[in-house]
Amino acid sequence: MKLRDELPVDHHLATVYRYGAGFCGLVLLLFAALGFADALSPFDTAGDTIAGMTTNVALSVISTVVGLALLVGAAIGGNVASTLNMTIGTLFVLSGFAHVFVLDRPANILDFGMTNVIFSFAMGLLIATFGMYGRVSSKLSHDNPYWRRRHPEQAAREREAAAAPAGPPEARALSAGKDTEDADRRRVLD
Structure with missing residues (x-):
């Protein structure tokens, strides 16, 4: 690098x-x-x-x-x-x-x-x-650009989580394209 x-x-x-x-x-x-x-x-x-x-x-x-x-x-x-x-x-x-x-x-x-x-x-x-300053530390905050560059996968997950719509967990799971057991169960009951 x-x-x-x-x-x-x-x-x-x-x-x-x-x-x-x-x-x-x-x-x-x-x-x-x-x-x-x-x-x-x-x-x-x-x-x-x-x-x-x-x-x-x-x-x-x-x-x-x-x-x-x-x-x-x-x-x-x-x-x-x-x-x-x-x-x-x-x-x-x-x-x-x-x-x-x-x-x-x-x-x-x-x-x-x-x-x-x-x-x-x-x-x-x-x-x-x-x-x-702000470049070298073992505990950089997650909004620090150097931390984001060094941890691209985790930074991407955090960006996706922040961009996800608010609401009940089932709605968030469905909007992200991930079904949970609770969401499956509720669909069957409906």
Whole structure:
């Protein structure tokens, strides 16, 4: 099964994906703007801090690109924003793990400190949560489009049951084309 086959189109969950991507994109752009305003050299690891985190121009450029990508996803909305949020969130978490191992080493070209690592984990989980909202759970409600896509037979039965005419059980059974013993008995007596 492909991911695009699981995604419903034009659902109210799209606003969660859209606003989540927009909010996180703006936070990253703000951090990048503050980094550019300090005018550090591209790969400087002198330890200058902005908003409590160390930064350099390279990290500001990456933050700008990712922030703009999230804003584009927010503008497009829907399934694109959801998938983009999950992807970028995962990359943030992986970046946090990678930078834990390069702290205080020459390979730390983005000048990550421990606060950057914690921010990377927190922002990654926040972005991924916005992307997975309403998609990933063991207890999705039956009106959720992701649940309906994953359980097509049961969703079809529930739609048929909801569309069935109201009335006594015998009438519902007959209208659905299913005879019950009670319905047979009543026909014989009539």
